[in-house]
Amino acid sequence: MQSPTGRPLAPAHHGALPEGVPRRVPGVLSPVLIALACLFAPLGALAGWATYGIGDPARYAAATAPLAADPAVRDAVAEAVTTGIMREVRVSPALHGPVRAFTHDAVRSFTRTEAFRTAWNEANRATHAAVMRAVHGDGEGPVTLDVAPVAERVKRQLVRDRVPYAHRIPVGHSEVTVLSARDLDRLRKGYRVLELTAFWLPSLAAALAVAGVLVAAHRRRALFATGLGTALGGALLGLAVAVGRRLTLTGLPPDVSRAAAAAVYDALTGTLRVVTWLLVVLGVAVALGAWVTGHHGRRRRASAGPAPAPAEEPRRAPV
Numbered sequence: 001m002q003s004p005t006g007r008p009l010a011p012a013h014h015g016a017l018p019e020g021v022p023r024r025v026p027g028v029l030s031p032v033l034i035a036l037a038c039l040f041a042p043l044g045a046l047a048g049w050a051t052y053g054i055g056d057p058a059r060y061a062a063a064t065a066p067l068a069a070d071p072a073v074r075d076a077v078a079e080a081v082t083t084g085i086m087r088e089v090r091v092s093p094a095l096h097g098p099v100r101a102f103t104h105d106a107v108r109s110f111t112r113t114e115a116f117r118t119a120w121n122e123a124n125r126a127t128h129a130a131v132m133r134a135v136h137g138d139g140e141g142p143v144t145l146d147v148a149p150v151a152e153r154v155k156r157q158l159v160r161d162r163v164p165y166a167h168r169i170p171v172g173h174s175e176v177t178v179l180s181a182r183d184l185d186r187l188r189k190g191y192r193v194l195e196l197t198a199f200w201l202p203s204l205a206a207a208l209a210v211a212g213v214l215v216a217a218h219r220r221r222a223l224f225a226t227g228l229g230t231a232l233g234g235a236l237l238g239l240a241v242a243v244g245r246r247l248t249l250t251g252l253p254p255d256v257s258r259a260a261a262a263a264v265y266d267a268l269t270g271t272l273r274v275v276t277w278l279l280v281v282l283g284v285a286v287a288l289g290a291w292v293t294g295h296h297g298r299r300r301r302a303s304a305g306p307a308p309a310p311a312e313e314p315r316r317a318p319v
Helices: 024-054 057-069 071-088 093-110 114-136 148-160 181-197 200-214 219-250 258-268 270-304
Strands: 143-146 175-179
Touching: 024 057, 024 181, 024 200, 024 219, 024 270, 057 071, 057 114, 057 258, 057 270, 071 093, 071 258, 093 148, 114 143, 114 148, 114 181, 181 200, 200 219, 219 258, 219 270, 258 270
Parallel strands: none
Antiparallel strands: 143 175
16 A cells, blocks of 8 residues: 555554654553552552541441451450459469469350350441550650440340359450550551542553553553563552561461451451452453463454455556
8 A cells, every 4th residue: 555655654653642752652651651550559458448448437336347257266265354354353272273274165155145245346337446546646655445345235235144253353444445546646647648549540450451452562462561560469469468467477476366366357358358369360361361362363464464465457558
């Protein structure tokens, strides 16, 4: 095919750039845009989980409510309550063992009741509200929680179940430190950054991915790279969640139940783990779709063969 001036025109190709744009521009710009998109996708998932998952009271309560039926959590609660009761009562050394065993069994049976589930949910909602108020506020002190309402409910149930010395459990306005001032300062700075980026990072990642594919000289290859990068980002995010779980359990004090802490960690990060798998599956699907369509297109062009050259018209002999 020739231009009006007689010069042959370059064959059109998919993703062609406007005239005057150097060909090296998409070769540099497209990979940069795609790399940024693949980086922002897992970071946006993390920010969205922290803001709309952990930060939302209803979703937090829904995530922690099933823990009231977890055996490791019930054992940890029963052990903590039993230790508190035995610290407040005075019995002879000969009776200490039997009284503690009986008290532990009674408290363990209490953790199977509806009253315990109600107390558990109330304590979690109160703790979440106290932490979020402190994170959004400007106070410098530690985050504390008054456990008197929950303790009173537990005491009434233990007295009703005839637990020894339960009536002697003191219930006052006791403040329990939920978050130290040092930890609060670090959490406040990090959480505010996550809140600001929870909406913009996923939106920016999607926009960069689309732009990186559109400006690419070979869009199907760019789409393939975008899918692989998204899957890799999701896999790295899942690895970070697993490493964070291991570090959290390793750093626990000796008197804290690792099984109960693992159950709490898994419950709070459940949504984030689902998002990581979605990123992996979506990325693999996009990459596989781009590869299949490209492979099929190449086979179809190869089977069609080159187009036959047009036959030349016979020249008429000059008269």
